[in-house]
Amino acid sequence: MTQLQPQSFVSNFSSQAEETDYFDYFYNEPGSEPGTLNIEPTARPSRIILIDYDEDDAIRKVDISPNALLPYLGKNSVSWMDVQGLGSEEVLREVGTIFDLHPLLLEDIVNVPQRPKLDEYKDKLMFIAHMVRRHDGVDGFVTEQVSFILGKNYLVTFQEEELEDCFDLVRERIRNNQGKVRQSKADYLAYLLLDSLIDGYFPILEHYEERIEVLEEKIISEPDRKIMQEIYSIRRELLALRRLLWPLRNVLNLMIRDDHDLLTQEVQIYFRDCYDHVIQILDILEAYRELASSLMDAYMSSVGNKMNEIMKFLTVFTAIFNPLTFIAGVYGMNFENMPELKWSWAYFACLGVMFSIASIMIFLFWKKGWFKTTYSLDEE
Amino acid sequence: MTQLQPQSFVSNFSSQAEETDYFDYFYNEPGSEPGTLNIEPTARPSRIILIDYDEDDAIRKVDISPNALLPYLGKNSVSWMDVQGLGSEEVLREVGTIFDLHPLLLEDIVNVPQRPKLDEYKDKLMFIAHMVRRHDGVDGFVTEQVSFILGKNYLVTFQEEELEDCFDLVRERIRNNQGKVRQSKADYLAYLLLDSLIDGYFPILEHYEERIEVLEEKIISEPDRKIMQEIYSIRRELLALRRLLWPLRNVLNLMIRDDHDLLTQEVQIYFRDCYDHVIQILDILEAYRELASSLMDAYMSSVGNKMNEIMKFLTVFTAIFNPLTFIAGVYGMNFENMPELKWSWAYFACLGVMFSIASIMIFLFWKKGWFKTTYSLDEE
Amino acid sequence: MTQLQPQSFVSNFSSQAEETDYFDYFYNEPGSEPGTLNIEPTARPSRIILIDYDEDDAIRKVDISPNALLPYLGKNSVSWMDVQGLGSEEVLREVGTIFDLHPLLLEDIVNVPQRPKLDEYKDKLMFIAHMVRRHDGVDGFVTEQVSFILGKNYLVTFQEEELEDCFDLVRERIRNNQGKVRQSKADYLAYLLLDSLIDGYFPILEHYEERIEVLEEKIISEPDRKIMQEIYSIRRELLALRRLLWPLRNVLNLMIRDDHDLLTQEVQIYFRDCYDHVIQILDILEAYRELASSLMDAYMSSVGNKMNEIMKFLTVFTAIFNPLTFIAGVYGMNFENMPELKWSWAYFACLGVMFSIASIMIFLFWKKGWFKTTYSLDEE
Amino acid sequence: MTQLQPQSFVSNFSSQAEETDYFDYFYNEPGSEPGTLNIEPTARPSRIILIDYDEDDAIRKVDISPNALLPYLGKNSVSWMDVQGLGSEEVLREVGTIFDLHPLLLEDIVNVPQRPKLDEYKDKLMFIAHMVRRHDGVDGFVTEQVSFILGKNYLVTFQEEELEDCFDLVRERIRNNQGKVRQSKADYLAYLLLDSLIDGYFPILEHYEERIEVLEEKIISEPDRKIMQEIYSIRRELLALRRLLWPLRNVLNLMIRDDHDLLTQEVQIYFRDCYDHVIQILDILEAYRELASSLMDAYMSSVGNKMNEIMKFLTVFTAIFNPLTFIAGVYGMNFENMPELKWSWAYFACLGVMFSIASIMIFLFWKKGWFKTTYSLDEE
Amino acid sequence: MTQLQPQSFVSNFSSQAEETDYFDYFYNEPGSEPGTLNIEPTARPSRIILIDYDEDDAIRKVDISPNALLPYLGKNSVSWMDVQGLGSEEVLREVGTIFDLHPLLLEDIVNVPQRPKLDEYKDKLMFIAHMVRRHDGVDGFVTEQVSFILGKNYLVTFQEEELEDCFDLVRERIRNNQGKVRQSKADYLAYLLLDSLIDGYFPILEHYEERIEVLEEKIISEPDRKIMQEIYSIRRELLALRRLLWPLRNVLNLMIRDDHDLLTQEVQIYFRDCYDHVIQILDILEAYRELASSLMDAYMSSVGNKMNEIMKFLTVFTAIFNPLTFIAGVYGMNFENMPELKWSWAYFACLGVMFSIASIMIFLFWKKGWFKTTYSLDEE
């Protein structure tokens, strides 16, 4: 048996997250047989990584076949079977057979994404949650469904991809026998993984906090169309985040409220902590959603303010030059009898009157406060 | 007895869906006798298609008379009586008599559309749901009420039309003995049909997803009045969709919560899957509704932005030409003593001054950023 | 005993519904004695119409005095006492005494309008509902409170006016022994009347459906101020409708949920149908309210769009004529040395230049799409 | 013992209600001793008015000292101790001692205003409500906290001021032995007072109904800034009203739901009537709040409409005079070779052309409907 | 043992509250060991202040080490251990060991901020709340988490900083044996502290009341961009306040509803008072939030109104001078045959006509009410 090899834990980075479909959902062709598995052509082949441990020992086996899992189920040690990639129907069906999964349950695991949910069976507890991850440089986040099957001595997890997940620190603690994981049962492992998954939402929250702060700045200094788009995007993505977390809250509530054969009371206290975190994340999410909606209001009134500024500018020009041009027009008339035209100082007087009118106009506008542009507030 | 004939399953396409009444409802004349059946003049004559099957055999009888159904009710096999068309009062009343339907129940079946609902009787379970279908080419969807009467060995369904429905794949599985339908009872058949009906909502969701995506694009590039109309239509139709699904959710919740004589626990697990799907559809529907409402906000601020652009344009023209026209006016005055007029280079100096003023104006506006039209964002 | 006379059932039409107070409510002077009856000066004198029937016979007595009702209470037949008009305090008090009504109950019956409600007493069930009716030609609706006292063998109803109500078809069925009313008890009669009353809300719904459809049309073709007013009116009236129906829903829910001595289970099934209808009406009402609010959004953005159109128009004029007028101004200057003035073809060249500038301007605006007025969409 | 003297019941009017603090609340200095009484310097000295009655007799004692109340507590008659003014700490503490009030309870009574609430103790029921009153001439309302302590044979009420309250009609009925008050216990008295207090909200509702109606008129005829302020005020005050009534609803709900030693079932029926009234008031309040918010929408679109009117006006002037001024400019140019200038009829032709252009412009605008000002709708 | 020294109670003021993060939350690195304590570099070193008292005596010990607390736990007197500063991991872990705190509980205490919550353990009750404080001169507030561990004879509190808190008046009452604190148990002390903490929210409410009042004034007199920002800030901060109070309400609800070994019924009555206060604060908070949102509406319509004013100004200038300039242009034309030019009084007549046109225009605008600026309302 190979010992755990830390360097092989993490593999290559996902680069296929260009265009996230935040409101994705799965459905089979209407009328198709219940339990139909939908293997997408782009789905990664399924590989199984086994980590089996007890207080004394911990082994890790990569690319193990489903049938090779059987001996570990009988043992008293905790077996974590991590199925990565949902592309190999045969492998998935075999796993389903070994763990006696209901066809509809396997359907929910494979036909991703599904809403987070908890299903309880006689001898196992099944729940679905979603890992979130930032993509590098780009705004927003990507999600990946993780399905958990918690049995007496084992935990099966299903991930969409074999790429980096948020469980590496847990794997390391198992390998190095840190904390109490090696002294605990499969339910504690399930908690550790779910806790890591949930903690992964906090960096996403920070991402939105930053974007909202940037918007708060920009709306004051330079309201343009991009702001509207950005507010729309933020509202859209926060909405998508909430869709992932709201049902997860119910899942955790069921876990800590009810009596479950597979969860000891001691571990339920730990899940209560997960529940606290989900509540807190949802709380902040709602706050951000309200802020984004207040920002939209602020942006709208800011567009109206900008229009007022432009209008004032236009009005100032019109109000100053209209009277002057009119006077010039009067003395451009060709009446024969226009006495003023003959006075030698008339032209200069006329210029003087024009200058006075302009000055008075400018003074009046200045008094009205139209020149202190209320627009760029920071200069005041 | 005729064997099942696949080619006769589907018939001609509905082409009468030009103008959908999304908020249709039925009511009898106030004060009319309870149990009054409203046979609309355009309603299709009722025909009954019987499919009777057990593990060994499956027969199909088209255009069978109500009385000819009686022998099948006593048999142990599963009998699916599909009543298509609600136009023949006599046939419908006979079916009501044979299955001992309460007059108010028959009223709900015939006087379509009704809200989805579940009524439980001693020996039968009745529920109403609505099939949805896209019409070809046109936006939106059409609905058709399907009423289910689930008895011990039989399932009666009532459809408004004899046209294409979403049950053909189920019929095929019965005929070909695929899956476990032929090994199961009438409750499993009810599940299969309801599941097909519910899965039919997903393509409708996709339709709205596409329309929302188109709008998201358009609001950036070319905000015009059609957008407002389209947002309004989408909000209206999503509202109509929710009216169909929200009560259906309650129907399914009752089905999977309570203990029903006519639903085995095993089949209730299947209905739980239907419930999951309805929840998911409602979830996405709410998300789309929020997106549509955010889009309205975005569109409104976009109209304001466009106005700002137009105003800037107007102001630029006014601000450049008003001073120039004024200067031209001054030197068009007819005062006798205007020394400048006589200088030979004065005209050219005047043109030069005008050019300078125009240039300075343009430069100032350019500095203010008024020429980089923030409108067509894609070019930046 | 007089036989039922159909021709005397309906009387003259109400013509006093000019100005409906949609949010009317009743209150006695603060501090006044509980049970104080408020007889409005305009209230119609109270008359009692008795319809007494069993399987074999049905009689009708008009303008019967309260005391003459006593013999009918002892009989096994069903007695429907319909009190029309709330203007005769003495008559109402006598009725109160005969049926042993609590002073507060009588207060609720007489001091109209009250919220729909259900009060249960030892030997009777009291509920209040409101009849709605369109007034001819005018928009909106009028309401009339109907109070029901259901006892063992009798049903007392109180109406505000003796005018047309929605119960005539029920009266006719009693007279002609149609349906099962003559074979049933007083609770079935209560159902029949309440069902008629509720069905009377559907034509009102249709009225609002039409008004909303008209608005949907108009907002596209010709957004003017009347639209705003109409939307406001619709929102106001739908709000008033909901105030009548929401508590009625609770009344019916109590009727079908709980066990009542005076309602047989068989008749409760019928009331369940009433409940379905109220739910459906409320459902549509909410949909209409959301539509009206979406229409307000659409109208607002439509006002902004119209402003953009006007602004474009103004800008086109300004942008074309400002440069031209400036050029004309230049050559109207009186400098002595302006060589162009002497060229014989200069004037025509100048006109040519002006024409070119105008043409280029128009072309640019046309390219920008400012001439295809996005306003009247239907022509595109 | 003095007999009840009606003339001394009411005293002088409050004139200190200039500036109502609609969202007032009380708090002690953070960290101060629980039970600290806050006697505001402006608080009125406390006086106690005792009214003691049974079927046979009714006496009234003004300015009785707390200790003088003791003999009445032992008697079988009903004793209503009305404490008016919260300014005398000593008196209030003595009352607290006599009736054995918890320090926190006394705090709630004295440190006004508190939220309406119901506290149940072994031998007494305590509840808080708020009297509302219009001030003369001014918009809005003033409130005064009334606290009730209901014991076996007594009712203690605490009012903030000794001024007019809404209980005079009740006092008169006690004095004149009208109604059943003298035949009833202290719980019926509590009902009578609370009912009077609640009925006092209806005139306030009417006040807001009128203000909303005025706004509905004004928005059509003359939308100005005062409307915005008035809508804001109405929303603010209705919000304040709801804060008083919503918790009062809960108080009454507890009173009529639960079993209370101090409330007989017969009197609970009366409190049910109070509950009905509170529900009705809240109902109408919510309706008014929705109307006020719809009015805000209407006002906003009305501001936009007005801008369209102004813009049309400006555009009409610009579009008519720009071409004319341009033509005048052309023939004011000084080119030597301008043949038209020499034609003798040219000037008149030019004027004719100008007139035609103006006429055509005006005709086109008239066709476009820009002259029928959609603004003042009433004239159409 | 040192006697309590009042002068050492309060120390230096916090000056680090420049930029409050109103939506702060804590999270450990995803995947980190449960129970990981996050000691921020800026966190203050932890010091413990012990106050131990019974009816007879009260001592205070500053900077006591965790182990020195042990003797006090066995005693019958009440021991209040106040841990100030969360910067010393060792001290905190020792305290955790002494009081047998679950690692997750200690995590919640140290890794601030957490949502308010109540956790019940066999022999202790733990709850979290947040102190709020105004910073001097600046708008807004700062928060500090306070965690309470209530045991049989002791109360442990954890504060983030050693600076001024809101508990000094309680400390003084212990020292001076005022009120009933020295005669009571630890649960009463917990109440006193929580009550002080909650009362500290009222001055914050007043702060927002003032800011809203200022806005109400300003929107009428001078609507500028700063108003929009201020409304946004208020909405944001009220949202943050609600996040602190809403879960605190639940904490208190649990405290007063359920039966707790560590809370006597007598003290639960006191906590009920705290609950009342939290409800009242939340109530007012919601009212302020609605007011802030109404203010946003008012501000938006006010921006539109201001635009109307500017537009009117522009239109007046355009409408007066366009016709005049046109007339001047006409008589500036150079046609040879323009008879008027030769009339000696023509120029003066022309000026007269111009003056008349201007006067009529001004009169018409005055009639239309465009000169009474509806903007500065206070002058009217």
Ligand SMILES: [Mg+2]
């Ligand atoms: Mg998709």
Ligand SMILES: [Mg+2]
């Ligand atoms: Mg399916």
Ligand SMILES: [Mg+2]
């Ligand atoms: Mg997928």
Ligand SMILES: [Mg+2]
């Ligand atoms: Mg993965």
Ligand SMILES: [Mg+2]
């Ligand atoms: Mg965590």
Ligand SMILES: [Mg+2]
């Ligand atoms: Mg357990």
Ligand SMILES: [Mg+2]
């Ligand atoms: Mg925690």
Ligand SMILES: [Mg+2]
């Ligand atoms: Mg219809």
Ligand SMILES: [Mg+2]
């Ligand atoms: Mg009916």
Ligand SMILES: [Mg+2]
């Ligand atoms: Mg139909």
Ligand SMILES: [Mg+2]
């Ligand atoms: Mg069909």
Ligand SMILES: [Mg+2]
């Ligand atoms: Mg499905």
Ligand SMILES: [Mg+2]
């Ligand atoms: Mg599923």
Ligand SMILES: [Mg+2]
């Ligand atoms: Mg009224």
Ligand SMILES: [Mg+2]
């Ligand atoms: Mg009353």
Ligand SMILES: [Mg+2]
């Ligand atoms: Mg009335």
